Amino acid sequence: MKKKIDLLMYPSVKLLVPLALGIAVGDALEEYITSVVWWVIMVCMIIITYFTWKMKYIQSLLLLSTVFLIGGTLVSMKRQSSEIRLPDTPITFKAVLLSNPIVHGKVVQVDLMAMTKDRPIMVRASILRDTITNRYRTLQIGDGIEATAYLEKPMNFSDATFDYARWLKRHGYLAETFILYNQWQRAKVSLRQMSFLQRTSLAAGIYRLRLMRLLERNFDRTHLAIVSAMTLGDKSLIDKDVKEDYSLTGASHVLALSGLHLTILYGLLVFLLGKCERLFPRLFRRAVCEILILLILWGYVILVGMSSSVIRSAVMLTIYSFVTLLNRVRLSVNTLALTAIILLIINPYQLFDISFQLSFISVWSILLFYPLIYELIPLGYGKLLSPVRWVWGMIAVSCAAQLGTAPLIAYYFGRVSTVFAISSLVAIPCTMVIIPATFCLLILTPLPSIAYYVSKFISIITEYMNTSLHWLASHPYTSIENIHITLLQLFIYYFMLMAIWIMWSFLAGKIEFK
CATH class of the missing domain: 2.40.50.140 (Nucleic acid-binding proteins)
Known part of the structure; x- marks a missing residue:
């Protein structure tokens, strides 16, 4: 059955665009427009919107304008709250x-x-x-x-x-x-x-340091740098050569905690608590399991420092869990937009954070283009083709993500990897092994004889990943360097990308215009 393009199905998307534009304009005009002015204009717009309830289209336009003004007001208030008078003397x-x-x-x-x-x-x-x-x-x-x-x-x-x-x-x-x-x-x-959240974050940082000390006992510096980055979000030990290898091959995302890492943890928890639910159905009911998963998930988010990409993933997984419990249809793009709205309301400055932008753009691009790319090669459903489908699925995900993130990476860093699909076939499976194995290692620390073999296994996987990516990076043309993209060109690219998606989906029979 064909889907129909109807923006009413994606209300969060309609609200996100003017909110983000309002934040961007408010930040650009911070020296000229105060928060009081933003408030006055916003209140006037709300009043006008209220009295135009009979004019449907005009009211919709005014409502979107109000959301735009809310964005400007939020960033103006954030700037005002950060203003402080500092003494002129020591x-x-x-x-x-x-x-x-x-x-x-x-x-x-x-x-x-x-x-x-x-x-x-x-x-x-x-x-x-x-x-x-x-x-x-x-x-x-x-x-x-x-x-x-x-x-x-x-x-x-x-x-x-x-x-x-x-x-x-x-x-x-x-x-x-x-x-x-x-x-x-x-x-x-x-x-x-300090606020409760600040004290909690500090306590989490201290506990994270203790976990680092435990990992230091089991790994040398090279392997510790990768493992700590993937599990604790600490990238301070990674040397420049290793960073360059991961950057050239397009595998840097596995070193920065993001949706991939949180999804692995979420899947691990679902698997373990699913087993408990089958063994003890009265004690571990479905709702109880979901709540336990979310508590552990958010505890982990606090532990690793609450970066924007990790919070984004946690919010999305939280919404996903509640929607699953309600047995509702899951609109992933809508969920992504709702997540962005929540985070921007909490901190509008996140809009300008590179990791925030890359995080949302990559997921957005995967949601839109992965189904289309995956179906380019019909593989059927036979068991013998399962490994092929798995490999092609990973390549399709990498290509879909690259469609969205490549221009943004080129805009900020002037570089685009050409071997991202190959590096993903190495980096992602290794990451899927290293993360749960490291959690097992931390749990097994009181049993040093067993922990020793687990750490050796992790070291072998880490060494294989580092060596493979270094070999890839050593080849010529692994990346295109010195790319210069303007902001206007960036917007034109994404506009064209959306147009291509609409036409591609229409020609593939996925959607029809309503």
Whole structure:
């Protein structure tokens, strides 16, 4: 039976577009239009929309305009909430470390939550290294310090091409500071000023460090870097050569926690609790299992630092779970759009985050193009063709995702991989083994004899993946370099991509115009 294109079936998509446009315009005009002005215009638009209830099409247009204004209002309010007056002189303040210190030349960079008189603020700090006592080496996430330094608003260098100051503000940093090696000391810091979510995130970071210590006992640095990135979201140990290999081959997405990793965890939990449901049907009912899965899933999201791609995946899986329980028809594109709306309302600055954009674009592209690409080669349903279908399915997913993400990657990084489909056949199966095996390893830590063999198995898989991707990257023409795409060209590409999808779907008999 053919589907009919009817935008009423996708209300979230209709709302997402004006909301995103409103956020983009509001951010561009932040110096000219205050939040009060946005509020006044929005209220007036709501009143006008209310009195045009008899004019269906005009009211729909006004409603979309109201959503556009809501987007502008949200980003304006977010900017206003991040405004803070900083003193012009050095101050003594207490702070707690939000990240592990990273050495950059003569300084150590670390994120701090500084306890000021008004409220706690996130600070990007550079601490001058003391090469005699090396006190900085004892610092780790969760430690408290007392320092004397200037707190300054994020600023760009005069010759900078990247707007670093705006990037910091969008990621919640309200100040920068440079601390001399003799201007800080350890101190006890009260966390009462921090919100519950901030304290929870900090506690999760400390626990994540403990898990890292457990993994360090079982892996060398090369394998630890990959395993910790895939399971704990810590990419700090990955060296430049390995990053370059994954980037050239188009496999970088397996190193950044995203929907792939969360879906693997979700599938593992569904499998395990499904077994429990069969063995103990009274104790593990379907609704109870779904709630347990979601609790574990969101606990994992908090543990790994709540990045936008992980939250996006968790929200989508949460909606998917509730829709499944209600036995409703699942409109995946609508679910994706609803997820984006929820996240943008919580933090409109996420719209400008590269990982947020790539995350949503890749899923959107897979949902639209995977069915069309997969059916290009009819493989039937015989058991002998199951391995072939599985391989072709992975290639189809990779191609579908690349259709959406390639221009965005080229726009930001000036590079597009040409061997992404081949690398996916290596990286994704390895990831599907490494993630559950690492969880098993952490559980089996009290049994060192068994944990040893599990860690060796993970190391073999990791080494195979690294070696294979390095071999792929060593060949010429594995990527197209120095691509320059303008923002206008990017929009034209996506407009044409949507037009191609509509025509392709229509000619394939998947849809008909209503």
